[in-house]
Amino acid sequence: MTLTTHATLGAVIGKLAGNPVLAFILAFCSHLLIDMVPHGDTGLSDNFRIHKKNQKLAVAYVAVDAIVALAFVLLIANTRDIDHLRNFTWGIIGGVLPDFLVGLYDLTKTPLLRWFYRVHFFFHDFFVKRRGEVPLYYAILAQVVFIAYLQTKL
Ligand SMILES: [Zn+2]
Numbered sequence: 001m002t003l004t005t006h007a008t009l010g011a012v013i014g015k016l017a018g019n020p021v022l023a024f025i026l027a028f029c030s031h032l033l034i035d036m037v038p039h040g041d042t043g044l045s046d047n048f049r050i051h052k053k054n055q056k057l058a059v060a061y062v063a064v065d066a067i068v069a070l071a072f073v074l075l076i077a078n079t080r081d082i083d084h085l086r087n088f089t090w091g092i093i094g095g096v097l098p099d100f101l102v103g104l105y106d107l108t109k110t111p112l113l114r115w116f117y118r119v120h121f122f123f124h125d126f127f128v129k130r131r132g133e134v135p136l137y138y139a140i141l142a143q144v145v146f147i148a149y150l151q152t153k154l
Contacts (some may be wrong), residue, residue, distance in 0.1 A: 006069075026094070036127055
């Protein structure tokens with residue numbers, strides 16, 4: 001999923017969780033679960049990690065994704081009365097942290113993160129590798145609709 005989807009879902013979970021620790025843990029778990037839904041980025045990911053081709057495209061996708069997520073989170077934080085800012089913040093951190101750890105592993109190849117990298121892609125690829133991928137364009141449109149719904153819960 002896009003980082004905006006993970007961040008927004010994390011923020012909503014943070015609101016529902018009621019405390020920052022639970023917000024972080026539940027949002028972190030939500031990342032792995034919602035990544036199981038095929039969301040169009042397996043081609044980008046496999047090209048980047050396995051086939052080592054079109055890597056600049058994957059990096060550009062992640063950069064745009066990260067900046068859109070940051071802008072969206074700041075927009076929400078600056079236009080809403082977020083009553084539990086700490087829960088909101090830790091929900092977002094938990095929601096996006098798994099992809100940060102994967103990126104850190106991509107950069108460093110540290111054995112400390114290898115197990116988590118495998119856990120992440122166990123969930124991420126669970127249905128995609130069995131049932132096939134969906135087109136990225138439709139997946140992004142679906143996420144825009146999902147984000148539009150989620151932000152009404154903040
Ligand atoms: Zn992920």
